[in-house]
Amino acid sequence: MPYRPTALTRKNAEDKRDGFLRAARTLVAADGFRAATVAAIAARCQASVGSVYSYFDSRDRLLAEVFRSAAGHEIDLVREAVADAGQQASQRLGELIRIFSGRALAGRRMAWALLFEPVSPVVEAERLEYRRFYTDVGERIISDGLAAGTFVPQDARLASSAVMGAVSEALVGWIRPDSAEPSAEEQRRVMDGIQDFCFRALGVRDLAASFGGGGATSVQPRTGGRP
Amino acid sequence: MPYRPTALTRKNAEDKRDGFLRAARTLVAADGFRAATVAAIAARCQASVGSVYSYFDSRDRLLAEVFRSAAGHEIDLVREAVADAGQQASQRLGELIRIFSGRALAGRRMAWALLFEPVSPVVEAERLEYRRFYTDVGERIISDGLAAGTFVPQDARLASSAVMGAVSEALVGWIRPDSAEPSAEEQRRVMDGIQDFCFRALGVRDLAASFGGGGATSVQPRTGGRP
DNA sequence: GCAAGGAGTGAACCACGGTTCAATCCAACG
């Protein structure tokens, strides 16, 4: 508020900006981007509509930033999990799939918003990048697995896309806004099913060697008995 | 136009209605549902905006009908191809995948509109049914294959969803409005890749017995040498 | 106190495309 702009004013301004972002994020997590109107965001901060525009060029940019931050958080978790999973391509891909699905099932509204909700082109551009990240990570893992002979020969990029598609589509029924929340038991079954599906698709060999032997996976390329 | 409503007037009215539907469909096929504004539809029939509303309750219903008809046509083709494919579950699923992908790659704009374009809730409801059809057909085929021992034990519904997701996601990069048209060679590669991926995921056994042995598929659940 | 000027306000504005409806047209009947 003084003449010279800089002081702790800077901090206050940043806090305010952050407040708007956090408010928007909360709204998105609860009811999707659709619900994050400028009026709702402002109201949640006990601020006026106009003040939002002194911190953001437009609603689109604000929402794009919300998307980037929320998606970035998911990405970090996945990246971390994949990094901690060791060398085995199958283990790394398993982590990718499980963390991705687990997070989606845990935060269904947000997952739906990030993955499926219709959004403006500006936000859609963020989404494209976001999806691309997963496809890239998947491709890298699959390429490694291919080189190591863990997977059956195939186009890594195509396979990665297909994996992401399979995961997304298997999830969408469970995270749609009007769908009922799946029980923990169901969640486990879905996640296991997805992983098994993808592992088979990639042609994972000697699963027992990769994992403890118990666990979710029941991939038996040739014999296949009932669990 | 006479007092008594029925005559060949009936036919004329139906023709007109059909004209609007066809016009809308052409617009959708060219630029998606977004482009099918009431004004554009009317203009294409040299009619006025208002006249559209004497044949349809609302734009949404009109577009829903367009969706249903376009999607219905696709469904017929798939149903037919699957029926002609014989008993083998793997063959039937192969047809489903190949016809679906082939059609999408041949009519990219329409495929994008039907599968991915953001649409109003009313049209989205049609889409849900449309996707459901494919998932149902897939599930039935997979169940049959499971019973016959053609596929490895798994949840048929989940697997069907995953297959449709894998197919869709593998295609989306090629049918996005701003993507370049893939060459025939690329199209073949994509379709083969998708089918192989899905077959492996399902754990198709003794492929050579199902098919001629040549062709695209190169599924080797255990041995898998380099091509 | 008082002037300065940045921050905040919120009602008005705008864009957009679907929807309406009073006016008009016109083929068919007597």
Place this chain on the structure above:
DNA sequence: CGTTGGATTGAACCGTGGTTCACTCCTTGC
């Protein structure tokens, strides 16, 4: 011909939600 009434017209209307901007508020420096 004159009348009838369904078909057609298209300009005006509306709902929605993002965006603007003239005005107020309030802290700071003198």
